[in-house]
Amino acid sequence: MASLVRLGNAVGAMGIAIVLLVAFGMQFVLQELPCPLCLLQRVALVLCGFGFLLNLRFGVQPLHYGLTILAALYGAAAAGRQVLLHIVPGTGAYGSALLGLHLYTWSLILFVAVIAGVAVLMIMGGRPDHDRSDHQTALRFRGLSRFAAWLLIAVTLADALNSFVLCGPVDCAPDPTGYWIAKYLP
Secondary structure (H helix, E strand, O other): OHHHHHHHHHHHHHHHHHHHHHHHHHHHHOOOOOOHHHHHHHHHHHHHHHHHHHHHHHOOOHHHHHHHHHHHHHHHHHHHHHHHHHHOOOOOOOOOEEOOEEHHHHHHHHHHHHHHHHHHHHHHHOOOOOOOOHHHHHHHOOOHHHHHHHHHHHHHHHHHHHHHHHHOOOOOOOOOOOOHHHHHOO
16 A cells, blocks of 8 residues: 555656646747746645655655645635636636636646545555655655656756746736846847
């Protein structure tokens, strides 16, 4: 059962990294800049992913699942707010749709799925990994777990750089029309 829980955490981290890559793809391919609520949802996704990574690296702990659940609740609040902003008739939508739903709607669905998935992993996980040493846990941190970790770290760094290039050291525009750094480039 422990290997299934580790696989679930690895899949969770990889899935979140892939979702962030899809958001990047839509941003650069379709030229759709993320709004401030979109950036908050990306932060929540990164925090969810790092909760999974903590379980992979240091063993399954309720504290790590707690971080993931709190991040998912934070993200669900941001995504829910954005859904409610655009559900009112005449307000229009932000960005293009993916499989019939906008990214903020998919984000809300994803955060609810993360909460449900963490609940299942907690049920399947049983006792926390207090009986294992750091050395034993580090030895298991290879293969898919290590790839998920590096992918999520790379996507997180790219997301942080992207946010700075988009907004700079100031608040983001409610409806961004260009990159902040473009004002300073020749």
